[in-house]
Amino acid sequence: MKKVLPFLVLVMFISGICSGQIIVKNLRCENRINPLGIDMLNPRFSWQLVSDHRNIQQTAYEIRVSDQSGNIYFWNSGRLTGSQSIFVPYEGSALKSATTYYWQVRVWDNQGKVSGWSAKAFWQMGLLQAGDWKAKWIESASAADSVNGPALLFRKSFVAGKKIKSATLFISAHGMYEAHINGVKMGDAFLTPGWTSYHKRLQYQAYDVTEHLLHGKNAIGIQIGSGWYRTNLAWDNNRNIYGKKIALILQLEINYSDGSQETILSDGSWKSSDEGPIRSSEIYNGEVYDAGKEIAGWNTPGFNDQGWLGTVEAELPKNILTGTYNEPVRAHEDFQPVRIFKTPKGEQVIDFGQNLVGWEQININGNPGDTITIDHAEVLDKEGNFYTDNLRAAKSRNIYILSGNKEEWLRPHFTFHGFRYIRIKGFSGKILAGDFGEKRVDGNGSSIKPGSNCLRVVAITLYSDMERTGSFSCSNPLLNQLQHNIQWGQKGNFLDVPTDCPQRDERLGWTGDAQAFSRTASFNMGVHNFFSKWLKDVAADQNADGRVPFVVPNVLDSMAGGSAGWADVATIIPWNMWLAYGDRKILEDQYASMKAWVDFMQAHSHDYLWNTGFHFGDWLFYRPSDDNDGRSAVTDKYLIAQCFFAHSTQLLINAAGVLNHSADVHRYTDLLNHVKEAFMREYVTPSGRLVSSTQTAYVLALQFNMLPENLRAQAAQRLADNVRNYDDHLTTGFLGTPYLCHVLSRFGYDTVAYKLLLQETYPSWLYPVKMGATTIWERWDGQKPDSSFQTPGMNSFNHYAYGAIGDWMYRNVTGLDTYDDGAGYKKIIIRPHPGGNLEYAQASLETGYGKLSVQWKITAGKFMMDVEIPANTVASIYLPGANVGEVLENGKPLSQTKEITVSGKERNYIVLQTGSGTYHFSSTYLR
Ligand code: BGC
Numbered sequence: 016m017k018k019v020l021p022f023l024v025l026v027m028f029i030s031g032i033c034s035g036q037i038i039v040k041n042l043r044c045e046n047r048i049n050p051l052g053i054d055m056l057n058p059r060f061s062w063q064l065v066s067d068h069r070n071i072q073q074t075a076y077e078i079r080v081s082d083q084s085g086n087i088y089f090w091n092s093g094r095l096t097g098s099q100s101i102f103v104p105y106e107g108s109a110l111k112s113a114t115t116y117y118w119q120v121r122v123w124d125n126q127g128k129v130s131g132w133s134a135k136a137f138w139q140m141g142l143l144q145a146g147d148w149k150a151k152w153i154e155s156a157s158a159a160d161s162v163n164g165p166a167l168l169f170r171k172s173f174v175a176g177k178k179i180k181s182a183t184l185f186i187s188a189h190g191m192y193e194a195h196i197n198g199v200k201m202g203d204a205f206l207t208p209g210w211t212s213y214h215k216r217l218q219y220q221a222y223d224v225t226e227h228l229l230h231g232k233n234a235i236g237i238q239i240g241s242g243w244y245r246t247n248l249a250w251d252n253n254r255n256i257y258g259k260k261i262a263l264i265l266q267l268e269i270n271y272s273d274g275s276q277e278t279i280l281s282d283g284s285w286k287s288s289d290e291g292p293i294r295s296s297e298i299y300n301g302e303v304y305d306a307g308k309e310i311a312g313w314n315t316p317g318f319n320d321q322g323w324l325g326t327v328e329a330e331l332p333k334n335i336l337t338g339t340y341n342e343p344v345r346a347h348e349d350f351q352p353v354r355i356f357k358t359p360k361g362e363q364v365i366d367f368g369q370n371l372v373g374w375e376q377i378n379i380n381g382n383p384g385d386t387i388t389i390d391h392a393e394v395l396d397k398e399g400n401f402y403t404d405n406l407r408a409a410k411s412r413n414i415y416i417l418s419g420n421k422e423e424w425l426r427p428h429f430t431f432h433g434f435r436y437i438r439i440k441g442f443s444g445k446i447l448a449g450d451f452g453e454k455r456v457d458g459n460g461s462s463i464k465p466g467s468n469c470l471r472v473v474a475i476t477l478y479s480d481m482e483r484t485g486s487f488s489c490s491n492p493l494l495n496q497l498q499h500n501i502q503w504g505q506k507g508n509f510l511d512v513p514t515d516c517p518q519r520d521e522r523l524g525w526t527g528d529a530q531a532f533s534r535t536a537s538f539n540m541g542v543h544n545f546f547s548k549w550l551k552d553v554a555a556d557q558n559a560d561g562r563v564p565f566v567v568p569n570v571l572d573s574m575a576g577g578s579a580g581w582a583d584v585a586t587i588i589p590w591n592m593w594l595a596y597g598d599r600k601i602l603e604d605q606y607a608s609m610k611a612w613v614d615f616m617q618a619h620s621h622d623y624l625w626n627t628g629f630h631f632g633d634w635l636f637y638r639p640s641d642d643n644d645g646r647s648a649v650t651d652k653y654l655i656a657q658c659f660f661a662h663s664t665q666l667l668i669n670a671a672g673v674l675n676h677s678a679d680v681h682r683y684t685d686l687l688n689h690v691k692e693a694f695m696r697e698y699v700t701p702s703g704r705l706v707s708s709t710q711t712a713y714v715l716a717l718q719f720n721m722l723p724e725n726l727r728a729q730a731a732q733r734l735a736d737n738v739r740n741y742d743d744h745l746t747t748g749f750l751g752t753p754y755l756c757h758v759l760s761r762f763g764y765d766t767v768a769y770k771l772l773l774q775e776t777y778p779s780w781l782y783p784v785k786m787g788a789t790t791i792w793e794r795w796d797g798q799k800p801d802s803s804f805q806t807p808g809m810n811s812f813n814h815y816a817y818g819a820i821g822d823w824m825y826r827n828v829t830g831l832d833t834y835d836d837g838a839g840y841k842k843i844i845i846r847p848h849p850g851g852n853l854e855y856a857q858a859s860l861e862t863g864y865g866k867l868s869v870q871w872k873i874t875a876g877k878f879m880m881d882v883e884i885p886a887n888t889v890a891s892i893y894l895p896g897a898n899v900g901e902v903l904e905n906g907k908p909l910s911q912t913k914e915i916t917v918s919g920k921e922r923n924y925i926v927l928q929t930g931s932g933t934y935h936f937s938s939t940y941l942r
Pocket of ligand 1: 515516525526527528631634814
C-alpha cells in the first residue's frame with residue numbers, strides 16, 4: 016500500500032485529476048473525432064466525464080461553439096440542467112457549408128464540482144445543398160471507357176496565387192477513385208467513395224489538403240476504376256448496374272491568408288487519359304496493373320498533358336450527393352508470410368496464417384514485361400493444394416506487369432480479396448517477407464535496397480475504420496480463438512457495407528446475415544455510423560410496398576425481397592443500435608422504414624397469419640447427408656415468418672414508445688396480439704408442442720414471446736431435451752442460432768447453453784476452431800473431419816452470421832448488458848453466468864460514457880469480480896450464488912460501502928445498485 020499511494024498520486028497528477036475533480040474528455044461530433052464533411056444541420060455532440068470519485072452523475076452542462084480564434088460565437092447553450100452527455104444537438108445560428116466550427120463543453124456533477132472548459136474540438140461542414148456544388152460532373156472522352164477497360168486518369172493544373180490558409184477537397188465519383196494533389200495520394204482511405212444505393216445516395220469525401228497545396232503551380236490527378244458502380248455484382252453477368260461511364264465531381268475550396276477564397280472545380284477544361292497502368296479492375300476478378308504504362312508525373316504540375324483526351328460535362332444528379340457518415344475503409348494490419356512453399360501440384364504458395372480481406376503488396380526488381388500473376392484462396396484442399404472452387408466465378412486474380420530494371424512496389428487499387436493463401440505464377444526467384452516500412456501501401460522513400468531475383472510480399476487488411484470497442488477473453492483457449500474468429504469475420508466483412516462474404520462472386524449486403532450479427536458487432540467495434548449509413552440504403556432500396564430487399568444496396572431484382580429474418584433487418588438493426596448506442600435519431604430516421612416493413616407483412620397476411628411469399632427459412636440448418644430417420648432440423652418456413660412478423664411488430668412498438676408515437680403503440684400492440692393468436696391457432700398444439708419440433712422453432716417461439724406464460728417452461732424443456740437428443744449439439748441455421756443460448760439461459764438452462772458453446776464436434780461453434788479456422792465459416796461443416804469440403808457452390812470460410820454467439824458471450828458469460836430503458840449503457844446490467852468450467856472471463860466495452868468492464872474469476876470457492884463503471888451511468892450488479900453477509904467490496908462488508916445499495920435477491924443472485932467507479936467484489940461461490 017505504501018508504494019501504491021505515491022503511484023496513484025502520480026497517475027492522478029499526470030492525468031490532470033485531483034481528488035474529486037471532474038474533467039471532460041473524448042469530445043465527439045456525430046461519433047467522430049474532429050470530422051470533416053458533416054452535412055447535418057444540427058450535428059450532435061458527445062463527451063465523457065472522468066473523476067476518481069464514485070457515483071458521478073452530470074447534473075448540468077454548457078456548450079459553446081465558436082470560430083477558430085474564439086472571437087465569434089455561433090452558439091452558447093448557457094448552463095443546461097440535465098445528465099445528457101451523448102448526442103446533444105447543436106442549436107446555434109445556421110451552420111454554413113465548408114466552414115469549420117470549434118466547440119467546447121464544461122459540466123457540473125452531483126458532488127458539487129464543475130469542470131474547466133474542455134480542450135477545443137472541431138468539425139467541418141460539408142456542402143449542404145446541391146446548389147453548393149458548383150463543380151460539374153465530368154466524363155472522359157475516351158472510347159475505351161467500359162467495364163473491362165482501363166481505369167481512367169483525370170487531371171487539372173492550376174495556380175494558387177496567394178498564401179494558403181486552408182483548403183478542402185470535396186470529391187465523389189461514379190466508380191472508385193484515388194485522388195492525388197501534386198503527386199501525393201489524398202487521405203488514407205481506400206475504395207472511395209464507398210458503396211451506397213448510388214442512384215439515390217452517393218457519398219462524397221472531404222479532405223483537408225492545406226499542406227499539400229503550394230503557393231504557385233499545383234496539379235490534381237484522379238484515377239478512377241469501375242468499382243461497385245459498374246463491375247459485375249451478383250451473378251449472370253450482372254454488370255453496369257448503376258451506369259456505363261466513369262464520372263468525377265470535384266470541388267477544391269481554398270481559403271487564402273488574406274481572407275479571399277478561390278474554388279477549383281471539375282469541368283470540361285479537365286484532361287483525361289485511358290493510357291494509365293490499371294488496365295482493368297473488377298471487384299470479383301481483381302486488377303491488371305501494367306507498371307510499364309505508369310505515366311511519370313501525371314499528377315504533378317509540370318506535366319505536359321497536351322496529348323491527353325478531353326472531358327465532357329455531364330448532366331448527372333447532384334442532389335443525391337451526401338456527406339460520408341461512416342468511417343472510411345482504411346488499411347490496417349500487415350501479415351507477413353508464415354509459410355512459403357510448393358504444393359503437391361508444384362505451385363508456389365504463400366500462407367499468411369490468417370483468413371483476411373485486403374490485398375497483397377509486392378516489392379520486386381525484374382525485367383520489363385515480366386508478368387506476375389497472383390491468385391487468392393482461403394483454404395488448401397485435403398492434399399494441400401491451392402483451392403479456389405468455392406470462389407465460384409470470381410477470379411480474384413491480380414496481374415502485375417513489370418516496368419522492369421528498377422525496384423517496384425505494387426498493389427491493386429480498385430478491388431479486394433478474401434484470402435489466407437496466395438499463389439504466385441510467373442516468378443521463379445526467391446520469395447521473402449516484405450516489411451516495407453514507409454513504402455507500405457503508397458509511402459515515398461524506403462530503406463529497403465533492391466534485391467535481384469527476389470520478391471518480397473506482405474498481406475494488408477482493409478476494412479471500415481471502426482473503433483475497436485470490445486474485448487472478450489476467458490480461461491478456455493478455444494473460446495478465445497472463437498472470439499478471434501468472430502472479430503476477423505467482422506473485420507473482413509465490414510467493408511463499407513456489411514457483406515455476407517468477401518471472396519466469391521457475391522460480397523453483397525445480405526440483410527439476414529447483417530441483422531443476425533449486428534448485436535455482436537456492436538460489442539466488438541463502434542458500428543453506429545457504419546450501420547446508420549447502411550440503414551439509409553436499406554430504407555432507400557425498400558420497395559414502395561414496404562418489401563425490404565435480400566441485399567442492400569439492392570443489385571438484384573426489385574422484387575427480390577420480403578423474406579422473413581432477412582427483411583426484418585429494417586427493424587432489428589435500428590433497435591439493436593438504439594440499445595448499443597442510445598441514439599434516438601437512428602430510430603427517428605428509420606421509423607418510416609420499420610413501419611413500412613411491418614405493414615407489408617400485415618398486408619400479405621390472411622387473418623393475421625403471414626403464410627405467403629418466398630422465404631429463405633432457417634438457412635443452412637443441420638441436415639446430415641444420409642438422413643434416413645429424419646434428423647434434419649427442418650423448421651416450417653411460415654412458422655418462422657410468423658415469429659418474425661411478431662418480433663418486428665414488437666420492435667416497432669418499442670421504437671414508437673421511445674419516440675412517443677402513442678397512437679402507433681396502440682395500433683401495433685393490437686396487431687401484435689392478433690399475430691400471436693394466429694400463431695397459437697396455426698402452429699401450437701393445446702399442450703404446447705410446436706408443429707416443427709426443432710430447436711429453431713422453440714427458440715424463436717420463446718425468444719419472441721409467442722407463447723403465453725403458462726406454456727413457456729414446457730417449451731423450454733422441449734428445447735433442452737431436443738439438444739440432448741442430438742448429443743448436446745445445435746441444429747440451428749442462420750435464424751435460430753443467434754438466440755439459441757439466450758433462450759436456454761433465460762429459462763434456466765445455462766448448463767445446456769455452455770454444453771453447446773463448448774461442443775467440439777460438428778455441428779458446433781468450436782468444430783471449425785478445432786479444424787484450424789481463423790474466421791467464422793458459412794457452414795457448420797465447411798470442411799469435414801476428413802478435410803474434404805462442403806459443396807463448392809456455397810462454402811465460404813469467412814461468413815460472420817454464426818458469429819452471433821459473440822453476443823451471448825458478452826452478455827451472459829461476462830454479463831455486460833444495458834437496460835432497454837437506459838439504452839446505450841446509461842443504465843447498465845452486470846449479470847455474469849459463470850459455467851462451462853471456466854475459471855475466469857473478462858469483457859470490456861467502450862460505451863458512449865466511457866469504459867465499462869467486468870472480470871470474474873473463481874478460485875478456491877470464491878467468486879471474485881472486478882468491475883469498472885463509467886461516470887454518468889448507473890449499474891445493477893448481480894453477484895452469482897452470493898450470500899449477502901459474505902460479500903466483500905475491496906475487503907469491506909457491503910454494509911460499510913456507502914456507494915452501494917443491496918436491492919434484493921433474484922434467482923441465485925444478490926442484486927446491488929451503484930454508480931460509476933471501480934469495484935472489487937468477492938463472495939463465497941459453490942459451483
Ligand atoms: C449468402 C448468404 C445469404 C443467403 C440467402 C447466400 O448466397 O451468402 O449468406 O444470406 O444467400 O439465403
